Amino acid sequence: MRKYALRSAALGYLLLVLLGPLTMVFVRAFDKGAGALWTTLTDPNTVHAFELTLIIAVIAVPLNTVFGVVCALAIVRRRFPGAGLVNAIVDLPLAISPVVVGLSLFLLYGRTGWFGPWFARHGTQILFAVPSMVIATVFVSLPFVAREVVPTLREIGDEQEQAARTLGASGWQTFWRITLPSIRWAIVYGVVLTTARCLGEYGAVAVVSGNIEGKTQTATLRVQDAYENFNQAGAYGISLVLAAMSVIVLVAMTLLRPEEEAA
Amino acid sequence: MSIEVRNVSKQFGSFQALEDVSLDVEGGALTALLGPSGSGKSTLLRIIAGLEWPDSGEIRLAGEDATALTTQQRGVGFVFQHYAAFKHMSVRENIAFGLKVRKRPKAAIRSRVDELLDLVQLQGFGDRYPSQLSGGQRQRMALARALAPEPKVLLLDEPFGALDARVRAELRVWLRRLHDETHTTTVFVTHDQEEAMDVADRVVVMNKGRVEQVAEPRELYDAPANEFVMSFVGQANRIGDAWVRPHDLEVVLEPNGLTREAQVARVVHLGFEVRAELVRDDGEQLAVQLTRDQAAELELERGQIVYVRPTRETVF
Numbered sequence A: 001m002r003k004y005a006l007r008s009a010a011l012g013y014l015l016l017v018l019l020g021p022l023t024m025v026f027v028r029a030f031d032k033g034a035g036a037l038w039t040t041l042t043d044p045n046t047v048h049a050f051e052l053t054l055i056i057a058v059i060a061v062p063l064n065t066v067f068g069v070v071c072a073l074a075i076v077r078r079r080f081p082g083a084g085l086v087n088a089i090v091d092l093p094l095a096i097s098p099v100v101v102g103l104s105l106f107l108l109y110g111r112t113g114w115f116g117p118w119f120a121r122h123g124t125q126i127l128f129a130v131p132s133m134v135i136a137t138v139f140v141s142l143p144f145v146a147r148e149v150v151p152t153l154r155e156i157g158d159e160q161e162q163a164a165r166t167l168g169a170s171g172w173q174t175f176w177r178i179t180l181p182s183i184r185w186a187i188v189y190g191v192v193l194t195t196a197r198c199l200g201e202y203g204a205v206a207v208v209s210g211n212i213e214g215k216t217q218t219a220t221l222r223v224q225d226a227y228e229n230f231n232q233a234g235a236y237g238i239s240l241v242l243a244a245m246s247v248i249v250l251v252a253m254t255l256l257r258p259e260e261e262a263a
Numbered sequence B: 001m002s003i004e005v006r007n008v009s010k011q012f013g014s015f016q017a018l019e020d021v022s023l024d025v026e027g028g029a030l031t032a033l034l035g036p037s038g039s040g041k042s043t044l045l046r047i048i049a050g051l052e053w054p055d056s057g058e059i060r061l062a063g064e065d066a067t068a069l070t071t072q073q074r075g076v077g078f079v080f081q082h083y084a085a086f087k088h089m090s091v092r093e094n095i096a097f098g099l100k101v102r103k104r105p106k107a108a109i110r111s112r113v114d115e116l117l118d119l120v121q122l123q124g125f126g127d128r129y130p131s132q133l134s135g136g137q138r139q140r141m142a143l144a145r146a147l148a149p150e151p152k153v154l155l156l157d158e159p160f161g162a163l164d165a166r167v168r169a170e171l172r173v174w175l176r177r178l179h180d181e182t183h184t185t186t187v188f189v190t191h192d193q194e195e196a197m198d199v200a201d202r203v204v205v206m207n208k209g210r211v212e213q214v215a216e217p218r219e220l221y222d223a224p225a226n227e228f229v230m231s232f233v234g235q236a237n238r239i240g241d242a243w244v245r246p247h248d249l250e251v252v253l254e255p256n257g258l259t260r261e262a263q264v265a266r267v268v269h270l271g272f273e274v275r276a277e278l279v280r281d282d283g284e285q286l287a288v289q290l291t292r293d294q295a296a297e298l299e300l301e302r303g304q305i306v307y308v309r310p311t312r313e314t315v316f
Helices: A002-029 A033-041 A044-077 A083-090 A098-109 A116-121 A130-140 A143-156 A159-166 A171-200 A203-209 A219-228 A232-262 B041-049 B091-100 B106-119 B135-147 B165-182 B193-199 B217-222 B227-232 B292-298
Strands: B003-012 B015-025 B030-034 B056-061 B076-079 B153-157 B185-190 B202-207 B210-215 B237-239 B242-244 B249-252 B260-270 B273-280 B285-291 B305-310
Touching: A002 A232, A033 A044, A033 A232, A044 A083, A044 A130, A044 A143, A044 A171, A044 A219, A044 A232, A083 A143, A098 A116, A098 A130, A098 A203, A130 A203, A143 A171, A159 A171, A159 B076, A159 B135, A171 A219, A171 A232, A203 A219, A219 A232, B003 B041, B015 B041, B015 B210, B030 B041, B030 B193, B041 B076, B041 B153, B041 B185, B041 B202, B076 B135, B091 B106, B091 B135, B106 B135, B135 B165, B165 B185, B165 B193, B185 B193, B193 B217, B202 B217, B202 B227, B210 B217, B210 B227, B227 B242, B237 B285, B249 B285, B249 B292, B260 B292, B273 B292, B273 B305, B285 B292
Parallel strands: B030 B185, B030 B202, B076 B153, B153 B185
Antiparallel strands: B003 B015, B003 B056, B202 B210, B237 B242, B249 B305, B260 B273, B260 B305, B273 B285
């Protein structure tokens, strides 16, 4: 009996906290029919917002994937003084509010900031433009790949890598043929989480982007905009697509994973 | 290929793993590094392989200074205690690894892998994954993998340590035979003195980061260099200042002036051999080894009073 009580408690909590709101989004998006939903979603500014969200993700995810793997290798495989500190710093974006991140970027790249004047002189617009939005997104989605890869690297140990070296493999060959295949699922999982975080980022991007419709407005910013302008159908519609993208990514990963583990 | 270790020291934090160790391994020999855990035997093997760096000292392979060479450059075969199998590769791919990274032609790789599968008796297992093999099979695969690039030196770190007694005995015989066929210079680490004596031409006994003795198995047992070797290789009783092997104690039923009285505390029958624990009148415990016939003649049993006398003693 206790087993069931525990299960229903866990399940009920999930329904209430996660699935409830998602279902509401789904239902409300279709409130005014599929036609109205389609009109909202094909609005040029909405399309642009989705494109911008994707562009930012396409830049930020690979950057953080490479960084995350390199960082995890440095933390686990290279015993250097301060590895613990690096390990802690990687988690910083999880601890700091995105709004604070946005604000600090604002100060850094603003007219009176450290880097702002230099970029201004070279005619590169950072704030209120895509570069700052990418930087903000990279910052907030930085830890996920490293967080996933670090424990996996620890678990597999370095014996296989040592064996590869004794068999004549270079460091590079060892990485591609031994290390990478062993951590690929940790990387995939990290990439999924990073992607989800990039698609959903709001706070930091809201501060640095200026939220200019059709120019620096991402999908999440547009949801907020639509909601504030009493365009509820629009807000729900865009939310629905955002939620659907996340669900698809998660499902795709779940379908891929068991095959690997069975081998 | 000969291996020379010159004045090698290695420290891990405050732990002195190796202290000024020098050692010569002849080309083509099968040598065991024997010692208790923490004696530095694995560290020495890993330094020879280039998997660890000595704090000071020199490693020479085939007469050439190899101290600064990386593992990759040394071209040694290494077998790990826990196999270090590449889990995402099939048995074939595991064995082929060292050839693939050397960019050997595909056909050559295929025939070499077939040859090795035969050698380690894993024909028909080529397409399996390491997780589908038993411990003994995995270790044979690891051996084939290490042998594939035809290394001049084969180093094995407690290769049979994780296997059960029977598989262990089989692989021992097999390793010996393999060595007799290929004559690859082989060094293996073990904490099992019987294994070392059984397989190796020469045994290097290590303790607390130092080499205690280097000798042939028989010499090691008959002429141990010091108390550590005496007590670590084979069993030994300490009687006053002297050391006596359990089979060098004569047990009789009547005192004869030279004997001491003792009581039988335990008798263990191991087929041909019978082991007894005796407690002398002064409380000293003695281990005795007798043949089955000797034990039967004495009608040895627990609680019985007997008289013992050492027939051969060693004093250091």
